[in-house]
Amino acid sequence: MNIANWLRALGQTTINALAHLGFIFRFFIAVLLNTPMAVTRARLTLREIYFAGVLSLVIILVSGLFVGMVLALQGYDILSTYGASDSVGVLVAMAMLRELGPVVAALLFAGRAGSAITAEIGLMKATDQLLAMEMMAVDPLARVAAPRFWGGVISMPLLAALFSTAAIFGAYVITVQLIGMDDGAFWGNMQAAVDFRMDVLNSVIKSIVFAVIVTLTAVFEGFDTEPTAEGVSSATTRTVVHASLAILAADFIMTIFMFRGV
Amino acid sequence: MPSSDDIASLNDVHFGYVASRPVLDGISMRIPRGKVVAIMGGSGCGKTTILRLLAGQMRPDKGNVVFDRQSVPRLSKPELYAMRRRLGFLFQFGALFTDMSVYENVAFPFREHTDLSEELIHDLVLMKLNAVGLRGAAYSRTNELSGGMARRVALARAIALDPLLMLYDEPFTGLDPISLSVVGQLIRRLNDALGISSVLVTHDIYQSLKIVDYVYFVGEGRILAEGTPEAIRSSTDPFVKQFVNGEEDGPVPLHMKALPLATDFLGRAIEERAQ
Ligand SMILES: Nc1ncnc2c1ncn2[C@@H]1O[C@H](COP(=O)(O)OP(=O)(O)OP(=O)(O)O)[C@@H](O)[C@H]1O
Ligand SMILES: [Mg+2]
Numbered sequence: 301m302n303i304a305n306w307l308r309a310l311g312q313t314t315i316n317a318l319a320h321l322g323f324i325f326r327f328f329i330a331v332l333l334n335t336p337m338a339v340t341r342a343r344l345t346l347r348e349i350y351f352a353g354v355l356s357l358v359i360i361l362v363s364g365l366f367v368g369m370v371l372a373l374q375g376y377d378i379l380s381t382y383g384a385s386d387s388v389g390v391l392v393a394m395a396m397l398r399e400l401g402p403v404v405a406a407l408l409f410a411g412r413a414g415s416a417i418t419a420e421i422g423l424m425k426a427t428d429q430l431l432a433m434e435m436m437a438v439d440p441l442a443r444v445a446a447p448r449f450w451g452g453v454i455s456m457p458l459l460a461a462l463f464s465t466a467a468i469f470g471a472y473v474i475t476v477q478l479i480g481m482d483d484g485a486f487w488g489n490m491q492a493a494v495d496f497r498m499d500v501l502n503s504v505i506k507s508i509v510f511a512v513i514v515t516l517t518a519v520f521e522g523f524d525t526e527p528t529a530e531g532v533s534s535a536t537t538r539t540v541v542h543a544s545l546a547i548l549a550a551d552f553i554m555t556i557f558m559f560r561g562v
Numbered sequence: 563m564p565s566s567d568d569i570a571s572l573n574d575v576h577f578g579y580v581a582s583r584p585v586l587d588g589i590s591m592r593i594p595r596g597k598v599v600a601i602m603g604g605s606g607c608g609k610t611t612i613l614r615l616l617a618g619q620m621r622p623d624k625g626n627v628v629f630d631r632q633s634v635p636r637l638s639k640p641e642l643y644a645m646r647r648r649l650g651f652l653f654q655f656g657a658l659f660t661d662m663s664v665y666e667n668v669a670f671p672f673r674e675h676t677d678l679s680e681e682l683i684h685d686l687v688l689m690k691l692n693a694v695g696l697r698g699a700a701y702s703r704t705n706e707l708s709g710g711m712a713r714r715v716a717l718a719r720a721i722a723l724d725p726l727l728m729l730y731d732e733p734f735t736g737l738d739p740i741s742l743s744v745v746g747q748l749i750r751r752l753n754d755a756l757g758i759s760s761v762l763v764t765h766d767i768y769q770s771l772k773i774v775d776y777v778y779f780v781g782e783g784r785i786l787a788e789g790t791p792e793a794i795r796s797s798t799d800p801f802v803k804q805f806v807n808g809e810e811d812g813p814v815p816l817h818m819k820a821l822p823l824a825t826d827f828l829g830r831a832i833e834e835r836a837q
Contacts, residue, residue, distance in 0.1 A: 420661075424659075424660075427655065427657060427660070428653045428654075428655070428657035429657050429658075429659055431619075431653070431657065432653055432657035432659075432716075434619070434646075435617055435619075435649070435651035436646065436647075436651075436670070436671055436674065436719075437643040437644070437646040437647045437674075437675065438670075438674045438675075439643070443674075
C-alpha cells in the first residue's frame, strides 16, 4: 500500500471516529433531555439501580477485599525492607482512593452491569420491543434509556466507594489481624496522610466520570445494536472494550490534572 | 378518491430507504372506516414499509399519508405521538416486553397514558385479555407463551386504548392452521365489535380472503391489482391468478433481477482472457 492510500485510510478512520463520538454526544444530550420521567417515576430508576448496583455488590465487595489483601501483602513486604511497614495502611488507602478504587470498580462495573444493559436493550431492539414502544406513543429514550443511565450513574460511584472500603478492610485484616501490626498505627497513619479534598474528593469525581462513561456507552451501544443475534453479541463486546479503554484514557488525563505537582 | 369516510389513505406515495432504490413508486390506497383491508404481495415488496408510513415512523419522499384527516408526514413529534394513541400496531412476532408479565404488558399502555387507579387497570387488563381469549394467562410470563398466544396478548395490548385503526404486520406467520384461524377470526370480530378499521399485511391469501373486505396487491412499488374478495377469486388478471393459485413462475418472476448468467459465471474467465 502506498503512502497516499495509507493517509486516506487514516483520515477516513479519524473522521468516522469523530462522527461516532458526535453521535454519542447527541445521544447523551437526548438522554439528558428525556430525564424527567426517570425522576417523576422513580420506580423505573430504582429498578435499574437494583439491577446495575445491587446485583453488582457481590463481585465488587469480593474483588475489593482481595485487591486490598494482596496490596497489603506486597506493600508490607517492600515497605518493611525500608523499615516503613507502619505505612502499609497509607499505601493501600492512597492507592485505592486515587486510582484503583474508581478504575477497577468501573472496569468491573462495565463487565458486570454495562454488558447486561447493552444486551438487554439490544435484545429489546432486535425483537421490535423498542419500536413497539414507539408505536404505543412511548419514547424509548425516556422509558428505557434515561432510567438505565441514571441507575448506572447513581450506582457506580457508590460501588467504587464500597470497593475502596472493602480493600482497606482487607488490608486491615492482613496487616493488623494476620501480621500483627499495631492497629492504632494502621488507622492513625492513614488518617493523618489521607487528604479529604486531594484524595477522597478526587476519588469521587473520578468515579462519577467513569460512571457516566460506562453507562452512556452501555445504553448507547444497546440502542445502536444491529437488530440480530450477532448484532447483540458484538454490541455487548463493544460496550466492555470501549468502556474499559475510555476509562483508562480518562483516568490518565484526570490523574495528570489532579495530581500534577503532588 | 379519498373521502371523509376513509380513516386513512395513501395518495401517490413514493418512498425509498436509499435514494437510489425506490421501494414504493406511486402507491395510492384507501382504508374505509369499519373495514378490514388486506395488503398482499411478495416478500420485500414494501408491505411493512406501507405500515410504517401509516404509523408515521418514516416520511414519504413524495405524496401524502392521511390518518383521521391529519397529514401524517407534517405532524410534529408530540402530534405524532398523540396520533399513535389512536393507532394499534401488531408486530409480526408480537414484540411483547420480555421483562414484564402478560398482565404488565397489557397494563403498559394504561400505565403510560392514563392516571387510572390500580383496580380499574386490573379490570381493563382482564377485559382486554378476555377479548382475545387469554384471561387465564394473565399471570404467565411472556416466555411461557406459544407464538400464537404471544400474538394474541400483543393484540390485547394493541387494542388497550381503543384505537381507531389497527395495523397488523403478518399476524399469521408461523401459526398452525387452528391458531391461524383463531387469530383471523379474532381480527375480524374485534374490528366489528370495537367499530374500528384494520389493515392486514399478509401472505396468507386463503385465510385473509375469508375475513377481509378489500384487497390490495402490491408489487414493484405499485398497486398491481385490487378488489373485493369475490372479485379477486374470480379475477382473470394473470398476476392475481398466480398469487391466488401459488404458481411459482408467472408475472412475478422466480428469479431476482441479476446480471445475465454468462456474465455472472463466466465474467472472471472473460476478463482473464482479455488480459
Ligand atoms: N431499514 C431498512 N433499510 C434499508 N432498506 C430496507 C429497510 N427495511 C426494508 N428495506 C428494504 O425495503 C424493501 C421493502 O421492505 P419491507 O420490509 O417493506 O418488505 P415486506 O413487503 O414487508 O417484506 P416481507 O414480506 O418479507 O416482510 C426490501 O427490499 C428491503 O430490503
Ligand atoms: Mg414485512
